[in-house]
Amino acid sequence: MLQSFIIVLREGFESFLLVAVIFSYLRRSGQKNLAAAVYLAIAVAVAISGGLGYLLFQMQTGNGDAVEKYFGAGVAGFLGNESLREAVLGSIAIVMVASLVVYMWRTGPQLKQKMEERLSEVSGQRTGWMAFAGIFLFTALTISREGMETALMLLQVHTPRMVWGALIGLAAAGSMAWAWGRFGHLINVRRFFQVTGIFLLLFMAQVAIYTFHEFAEAGVLPNSEALHAATEKLSPEGLYGQWFSVVMVVVCAVWLLGAWLVDRIRFQPTQNSALTAGLK
Numbered sequence: 601m602l603q604s605f606i607i608v609l610r611e612g613f614e615s616f617l618l619v620a621v622i623f624s625y626l627r628r629s630g631q632k633n634l635a636a637a638v639y640l641a642i643a644v645a646v647a648i649s650g651g652l653g654y655l656l657f658q659m660q661t662g663n664g665d666a667v668e669k670y671f672g673a674g675v676a677g678f679l680g681n682e683s684l685r686e687a688v689l690g691s692i693a694i695v696m697v698a699s700l701v702v703y704m705w706r707t708g709p710q711l712k713q714k715m716e717e718r719l720s721e722v723s724g725q726r727t728g729w730m731a732f733a734g735i736f737l738f739t740a741l742t743i744s745r746e747g748m749e750t751a752l753m754l755l756q757v758h759t760p761r762m763v764w765g766a767l768i769g770l771a772a773a774g775s776m777a778w779a780w781g782r783f784g785h786l787i788n789v790r791r792f793f794q795v796t797g798i799f800l801l802l803f804m805a806q807v808a809i810y811t812f813h814e815f816a817e818a819g820v821l822p823n824s825e826a827l828h829a830a831t832e833k834l835s836p837e838g839l840y841g842q843w844f845s846v847v848m849v850v851v852c853a854v855w856l857l858g859a860w861l862v863d864r865i866r867f868q869p870t871q872n873s874a875l876t877a878g879l880k
Contacts, residue, residue: 601759601761601763601764601765602764602845602847602849602850603753603756603757603759603762603765603770603797603803604754604757604759604761604762604763604764604765604766604769605765605766605768605769605772606769606799606800606803607750607753607754607757607766607769607772607800607803608754608765608767608769608770608774608791609748609772609773609796610754610765610768610773610793610796610797610799610800611746611747611750611773612750612769612770612772612773612774612777613773613776613777613792614704614746614793615743615746615747616773616774616776616777617777617780617789618715618742618743618746619638619642619718619739619775620741620781621737621811622638622719622738623635623638623714625716625719625720626719626735628658629720631731631735634731634735636732637732637735637736637739638735638736641735641736641737641738641739641740641743641812642739642740643749644736644740644744644780645739645740645742646743646747648740648744648747648748648753649743649744649746649747650747652748652751653745653747653751653754653755655753656689656752656755657755658770659756662664662837667846671700680816683814683817683818684805684814684815684818684820685812685813686810686814687804687812687815687818687820689812690754690756690783690807690808690810690814691811693724693752693753693755693756693807694804694805694807694808694811695751696748696752697752697800697804698751698801698804700745700749701797701800701801701804702736704793704797705793705794715742718738719735719738721734722735722737722738724733725758727754728880732809733786742826753800753803754766755805756803756810760863768779775791791859794858794859795852795855795856798851798852798855799848799852801821802844802847802848802851802852806844806848807849809831812827812831813828813832813834816831816853856880870875
């Protein structure tokens with residue numbers, strides 16, 4: 601439940617912020633008439649993400665008829681092995697999510713500027729339906745990426761309370777977006793994305809262990825039986841794997857406390873200088 605809560609909280613809040621940047625650009629550039637393209641793109645992106653999530657769920661649960669219908673008999677046969685199926689989906693999630701988290705860390709501070717530059721390219725020199733199509737495609741691709749990332753990560757959450765965690769996370773993301781809009785100066789968005797990024801990378805480490813375990817169970821690795829037995833205790837249901845969620849929370853909490861202390865120490869001289877200047 602904790603994993604699905606953090607996943608949806610981060611991805612939902614990120615999506616809200618991306619949409620806010622797009623609307624802000626349209627308002628400042630005098631192109632409010634293109635807001636309809638954004639709303640339409642959001643609806644299409646949600647449908648695409650939901651459809652992908654459904655297909656991936658069918659693949660994960662081994663619904664052979666559905667997989668064969670959408671992907672063909674060859675893929676259905678390849679994914680008939682449950683362990684191999686889980687391992688393949690886990691590998692895809694690890695590569696995609698880890699790369700996107702690192703990308704956000706590197707480009708996060710310039711994200712708004714880069715988005716506005718791209719928005720200017722797709723709409724600034726165009727009029728009518730071409731500008732509408734440019735904003736629509738940009739928004740649809742941006743939000744679809746977040747939705748696909750969320751779907752892949754949620755498939756790696758093996759708990760019956762996953763849905764409840766996702767729903768609470770979505771509500772929390774909406775609340776944070778509202779609070780950011782009203783009291784933005786009180787929310788350190790950079791720290792939020794940093795600490796949730798650490799959580800997701802740790803979660804991907806857990807998924808990597810589980811994926812390796814499933815590859816061993818599928819018998820595709822050398823000495824698969826020995827490797828499967830060695831990683832059994834590290835699986836989500838294993839003796840040590842059950843405590844991994846607690847470890848993730850502790851690591852994130854310690855990092856957040858350390859970052860808070862660093863910020864306090866860094867800004868203390870500035871505050872003292874300002875106070876001294878005011879007394880003079």
